[in-house]
Amino acid sequence: MKPWEANFRSVTPYVPGEQPRPDGGRLIKLNTNENPYPPCPGVRRRLQDLDTDLLRRYPDPSASELTEAIAGYHGVSADRVFVGVGSDDVLGMAFLTFFNSPKPILFPDVTYSFYPVWAELFGIPCERVPLDEAWAIRPGDYMRENGGIVFPNPNAPTGLLMEKESVESIIRSCRESVVIVDEAYIDFAGDGASVCGLCDRYENLLVVRTLSKSYSLAGARIGYAIGSPSLIRALKNVKESYNSYTMNAVSISVGAEAVRDVRYLKETVQAVVRTRERAKERLREMGFTFPDSEANFLFAHHTEVPAAEIYQALRREHIYVRHFDGPRVSDYLRISVGTDEEMEMLYASLETFFSERQKIWTAGGCGRSF
Amino acid sequence: MKPWEANFRSVTPYVPGEQPRPDGGRLIKLNTNENPYPPCPGVRRRLQDLDTDLLRRYPDPSASELTEAIAGYHGVSADRVFVGVGSDDVLGMAFLTFFNSPKPILFPDVTYSFYPVWAELFGIPCERVPLDEAWAIRPGDYMRENGGIVFPNPNAPTGLLMEKESVESIIRSCRESVVIVDEAYIDFAGDGASVCGLCDRYENLLVVRTLSKSYSLAGARIGYAIGSPSLIRALKNVKESYNSYTMNAVSISVGAEAVRDVRYLKETVQAVVRTRERAKERLREMGFTFPDSEANFLFAHHTEVPAAEIYQALRREHIYVRHFDGPRVSDYLRISVGTDEEMEMLYASLETFFSERQKIWTAGGCGRSF
Numbered sequence: 008m009k010p011w012e013a014n015f016r017s018v019t020p021y022v023p024g025e026q027p028r029p030d031g032g033r034l035i036k037l038n039t040n041e042n043p044y045p046p047c048p049g050v051r052r053r054l055q056d057l058d059t060d061l062l063r064r065y066p067d068p069s070a071s072e073l074t075e076a077i078a079g080y081h082g083v084s085a086d087r088v089f090v091g092v093g094s095d096d097v098l099g100m101a102f103l104t105f106f107n108s109p110k111p112i113l114f115p116d117v118t119y120s121f122y123p124v125w126a127e128l129f130g131i132p133c134e135r136v137p138l139d140e141a142w143a144i145r146p147g148d149y150m151r152e153n154g155g156i157v158f159p160n161p162n163a164p165t166g167l168l169m170e171k172e173s174v175e176s177i178i179r180s181c182r183e184s185v186v187i188v189d190e191a192y193i194d195f196a197g198d199g200a201s202v203c204g205l206c207d208r209y210e211n212l213l214v215v216r217t218l219s220k221s222y223s224l225a226g227a228r229i230g231y232a233i234g235s236p237s238l239i240r241a242l243k244n245v246k247e248s249y250n251s252y253t254m255n256a257v258s259i260s261v262g263a264e265a266v267r268d269v270r271y272l273k274e275t276v277q278a279v280v281r282t283r284e285r286a287k288e289r290l291r292e293m294g295f296t297f298p299d300s301e302a303n304f305l306f307a308h309h310t311e312v313p314a315a316e317i318y319q320a321l322r323r324e325h326i327y328v329r330h331f332d333g334p335r336v337s338d339y340l341r342i343s344v345g346t347d348e349e350m351e352m353l354y355a356s357l358e359t360f361f362s363e364r365q366k367i368w369t370a371g372g373c374g375r376s377f
Numbered sequence: 378m379k380p381w382e383a384n385f386r387s388v389t390p391y392v393p394g395e396q397p398r399p400d401g402g403r404l405i406k407l408n409t410n411e412n413p414y415p416p417c418p419g420v421r422r423r424l425q426d427l428d429t430d431l432l433r434r435y436p437d438p439s440a441s442e443l444t445e446a447i448a449g450y451h452g453v454s455a456d457r458v459f460v461g462v463g464s465d466d467v468l469g470m471a472f473l474t475f476f477n478s479p480k481p482i483l484f485p486d487v488t489y490s491f492y493p494v495w496a497e498l499f500g501i502p503c504e505r506v507p508l509d510e511a512w513a514i515r516p517g518d519y520m521r522e523n524g525g526i527v528f529p530n531p532n533a534p535t536g537l538l539m540e541k542e543s544v545e546s547i548i549r550s551c552r553e554s555v556v557i558v559d560e561a562y563i564d565f566a567g568d569g570a571s572v573c574g575l576c577d578r579y580e581n582l583l584v585v586r587t588l589s590k591s592y593s594l595a596g597a598r599i600g601y602a603i604g605s606p607s608l609i610r611a612l613k614n615v616k617e618s619y620n621s622y623t624m625n626a627v628s629i630s631v632g633a634e635a636v637r638d639v640r641y642l643k644e645t646v647q648a649v650v651r652t653r654e655r656a657k658e659r660l661r662e663m664g665f666t667f668p669d670s671e672a673n674f675l676f677a678h679h680t681e682v683p684a685a686e687i688y689q690a691l692r693r694e695h696i697y698v699r700h701f702d703g704p705r706v707s708d709y710l711r712i713s714v715g716t717d718e719e720m721e722m723l724y725a726s727l728e729t730f731f732s733e734r735q736k737i738w739t740a741g742g743c744g745r746s747f
Contacts (some may be wrong), residue, residue, distance in 0.1 A: 010553045011581045012607065014477040014524065020617035023438050045429050054424050059415050062596040062631065068393050092462060095620040107384040128618045154384065183380045211381045226432040226626030237382065247390035248498045250465040256596030257627045261432065
């Protein structure tokens with residue numbers, strides 16, 4: 008080891024899902040919860056009409072156009088909105104800003120795998136609270152001393168939504184620290200599922216959102232938080248101590264356009280939800296079980312065939328789904344909801360794989376696979 | 378104070394230069410060192426032809442197209458290149474990754490004002506090393522025990538370039554920590570000024586660059602670092618522990634285009650340098666003094682009129698320059714080099730202001746201003 012390497016910060020980096028590039032051939036990407044539909048039509052117009060002077064100059068450091076569009080969508084004032092480079096940036100900044108207690112922060116044992124990574128990076132003590140046997144968060148488990156609370160709703164990778172009343176019961180009981188509700192997938196959970204409206208009542212509640220899923224803008228890197236002016240001011244101060252100009256000019260422009268097109272959002276979200284409900288039926292028929300997802304993915308376990316084997320079989324067919332290693336989850340696949348056409352190809356590949364596998368086992372006299 | 382506010386991270390945020398938006402009227406913006414020329418022509422083409430599928434999907438987490446274009450430009454392998462959301466992101470990540478020693482890091486007392494902000498944010502002990510009377514860095518001052526060294530070359534806001542041999546003498550003497558040379562303005566300092574080529578020889582040298590100045594892409598937020606594979610790996614690990622997808626798809630695309638257009642870079646840089654040299658003459662004639670800048674700005678002091686007064690007078694004429702508060706610098710203005718036309722308007726405004734001011738003082742019998 009070189010002498011200066013002794014002072015390197017040591018971390019265990021998060022492993023993002025594969026981002027295979029289509030090489031001209033067919034590729035079905037159901038592994039990173041992207042939206043299968045394009046961004047709203049106004050996005051293309053913005054790109055085509057963009058004045059390159061916007062690129063020459065530093066962007067507006069407060070990203071006002073985008074911030075105001077988001078504030079308008081939620082019916083709140085702009086001082087309740089914080090924007091960042093994807094919800095990962097917003098969440099990372101929030102960990103750094105709010106979680107400085109010697110008491111551990113709490114999050115589920117099976118959840119977004121970036122939470123423990125940020126905790127390690129910033130030296131935040133943390134405790135993983137087990138989900139129950141049906142993969143649900145038990146609100147009572149969070150009603151104790153803590154340095155902060157964070158969970159996604161719907162949770163990932165389970166897709167399970169916690170009722171608003173239960174979320175509120177956690178927030179109500181937590182009077183000493185900040186509660187972060189990560190609503191990355193909330194648009195797929197139906198009207199009235201969000202707790203954004205509670206930010207008025209609970210000054211220690213931060214709700215985090217993203218334009219990567221429901222708005223089809225993962226490539227533009229836009230996330231945001233809604234919270235009390237005191238939380239938002241603290242976040243902005245820390246953000247401005249790290250990088251004054253994080254949101255690039257193009258993303259500010261296309262993000263504002265997308266947020267304003269509420270009709271397109273609703274249409275594409277409904278299309279994803281319809282496909283998801285159909286996927287539940289089809290996959291159940293093939294022997295899969297899963298929590299009843301209200302997100303844009305299913306967390307699926309097969310009653311007979313190991314997840315790793317299905318994952319590899321699909322990959323050979325250029326169909327990418329997500330397979331996590333780790334306790335409790337290694338026999339599950341997280342399957343993002345694509346277009347109907349993509350899902351039909353998934354079902355067809357699965358059916359072929361299961362039936363050929365059955366033939367081989369039967370021919371070999373093994374009967375069952377394990 | 379609410380109970381949870383006790384755990385907020387407390388910081389003193391960096392104050393960026395104003396980003397006034399043109400309201401239809403004339404506005405001359407010489408306050409944030411932007412390039413007065415547009416990005417290369419290929420950038421507009423990329424925007425117009427952009428497949429919005431690039432926005433729908435997560436971007437390539439390693440930003441390969443951009444990383445490879447940068448590696449190609451510098452004639453190094455891609456494992457020696459790290460990209461970030463502006464050089465602020467690259468520098469912030471580098472502070473977090475490399476400066477974890479109990480010994481203080483060293484940087485000049487008059488320099489980029491973000492260095493002390495990052496040090497505070499991450500709890501890094503630091504020591505500000507005074508520049509000499511002529512605003513120069515004295516290499517000998519850095520040849521002592523330290524937890525790291527960072528300085529811009531050319532320095533900001535002085536514009537002074539340190540000779541390559543002097544920079545190397547600092548790096549050579551520093552065998553226990555990482556040395557960061559922040560070359561944000563190096564393209565304006567002529568060929569052969571950069572120490573990028575020394576990264577081969579010194580594994581603890583990190584050179585940071587940006588596309589915000591010489592490439593006219595401040596709005597796209599692109600910065601990068603060149604260093605040994607060991608430094609770059611450590612940076613990537615920390616970055617991937619914070620946010621897997623920082624560089625958005627549009628910036629990857631337009632950045633790669635810009636880096637490949639070397640001819641356009643040289644042409645626009647030469648135009649800026651010609652205007653800068655002419656500005657030195659004109660401002661000197663008006664009673665300004667300044668270090669002999671090799672960047673795209675001048676750090677100018679007027680022998681008779683206080684900087685704050687000139688700053689306000691120009692602002693009334695919708696000409697924005699930068700005025701810093703703080704020891705040693707408060708009687709200086711940092712004037713970015715604009716187009717020849719913009720600079721002529723600056724000179725004309727200054728001449729009018731000086732001559733009217735003289736008249737008032739003479740009429741009032743005061744003779745001199747102070």
